[in-house]
Amino acid sequence: MTTARELIAGLAGTFTELPVAGGEPDDPIGWPGYPAARAAAAERTGETESVVVGEARVGDVPAVLIAWEFGFLGGSVGQQTGDRIEAAFTRARDRNLPVVSLLATGGSRMQHGMRALSQLQRIARASAAARADGVAQLSVLRNPTTGGGWATLGAGSDVTLGMPLAQVGFAGSRVRPATSPSAAYTAEAKLEWGQLDSLVEPDELNEVVTRWLQLLTSRSTEPAPPPNALRAASLPETGWDAVQAARASTRPRAAEYLDAYFDWREGVQGDRAGGVDAGVLCGFGWRDGRALAYAAQCGTATRPAGFRTAARLVRTASRLGIPVLTLVDTPGAANDAEAEQAGVGPAIAELFEAMAAATVPITSLVIGEGGSGGALAFAAPEATWMTPDAYFSVTSPEAAAAILKRPLRDVPEIAEGLRVRPQDLVGLGLARGIVRP
CATH class of the missing domain: 3.90.226.10 (2-enoyl-CoA Hydratase; Chain A, domain 1)
Incomplete structure (x- = not known):
């Protein structure tokens, strides 16, 4: 030895x-x-x-x-x-x-x-x-x-x-x-x-x-700039167009954004309590001579371990004085029985609290689906940006149809009514702007 x-x-x-x-x-x-x-x-x-x-x-x-x-x-x-x-x-x-x-x-x-x-x-x-x-x-x-x-x-x-x-x-x-x-x-x-x-x-x-x-050991106070969009895309004409663009298999995903954004990065994983969510990437990266922390959803339903890992990342970065970048991309929080048993509600609450209590600037970019509270937990209030091929919604159009007891054929109409397009979110004051390539 x-x-x-x-x-x-x-x-x-x-x-x-x-x-x-x-x-x-x-x-x-x-x-x-x-x-x-x-x-x-x-x-x-x-x-x-x-x-x-x-x-x-x-x-x-x-x-x-x-x-x-x-x-x-x-x-x-x-x-x-x-x-x-x-x-x-x-x-x-x-x-x-x-x-x-x-x-x-x-x-x-x-x-x-x-x-x-x-x-x-x-x-x-x-x-x-x-x-x-x-x-x-x-x-x-x-x-x-x-x-x-x-x-x-x-x-x-x-x-x-x-x-x-x-x-x-x-x-x-x-x-x-x-x-x-x-x-x-x-x-x-x-x-x-x-x-x-x-x-x-x-x-x-x-x-x-x-x-x-x-x-x-790289402290800074300047917010992380939002990443540029990784592909040229026109703004969607309808809410359903926005949903379909965000769900397209050809759309860039979180790992591509992180690789393009950072010179190099090191990852952290796990909630320290037995869980790992492969659909959430967390860590610290080097960009323009300073460190930034990141927590990124990868397009899957986020599980309790993913929310807890992101909360751990935000708390650590806040304590060390390192600004945070989050990438939002999930159809929503996992809602199966296993997720409920593992405490998906408390896990989301933990991330909401970590984001609210952070003493460093947090910048968020919605790069795909912004599905309900599972997405919102990753989003920074007043510092969230959108890509052209993304949407953000109180819930998925399909779930909204079920809640409202309307047939599935009404889903496109519901998506339009929910005002989920990037330009809608900017108009509502819920997103600061739309990034371009």
Whole structure:
């Protein structure tokens, strides 16, 4: 396994270790044989604790690094581990530097009893204080990342990356149920279940972390400009023409807009509660020398995990001072039984609240279907734009016909009456304008 020092050397151009407080090695409950085990770990690894902390320069961005040394008592968290992590966050707050946590830990140090477990509260408190001060936090989950390390800095960061095949889980291999499949305790499983943003290969770690730090530390106050339309299209003559244009299979989709808009981008995914909606793309991208966050619907019915992921993205961007771009394109929120059980209503409410509470400018562009509240949750009040081949409606014309108990043959007439065309939305003051190629 790569040591903490080797990992730091491969990641940072410069590194200055924070001074370590003096004092004897801690042995709070007098565990038999612990002093000898600790001395052996120090001799074997050359370290005096399970973490190495210090200031570094990663690419062009100064940062604070917290690197776990698994060879030192399994990377376990003890009293002095907490001391060092708290000092790292204090330095990050004092100098407004992002924190990168490179985890490899088996959890709390058994030989410290409850003193070890209580360090998780210290770590959470230090992390929360830094978050309140606008300090960006990025974690990298190495093999293994279990116990309190995963349940504090690992899972609690703004962006969480995982090494392929890393063991990741709250329960370590020696304490989990024997009947539990080992595949559930992997970085791959956590990615599938929306608890990681992406996997990163070891030889790509420097590049990926460098890009993320550049994105997460780029504050600005100017709103994101709306993207240009990706194809020339005439304005629709009727409401039904607008609906058909938005539903056309040849219409550009969110991924095409994002690729055309950004120089490069990095994605986040998942609602951190077991769900991923592939129909929502979220992340941060680089454009014209600054970072912008994005949350984009991809033309499918948006599921609860999609709304929660977008809310997480907006809250993070707001805290870090990064303007947001949203792309609206959905026939509506998912309304099947599974979506109801997963809390589609509360999820939409969560996104509405995040958008309303954001302290950064949000720009929205409707690029296709704007179906009811599932679309409106992604739209910025007073800063929404339309493409010529898009519509926005209180509900779909078909659903309106059902609600009004009218036959399907009346759908085109209903679409006209709902005033869903881009020019209608501008005329009603609900859209600021119509973008062109």
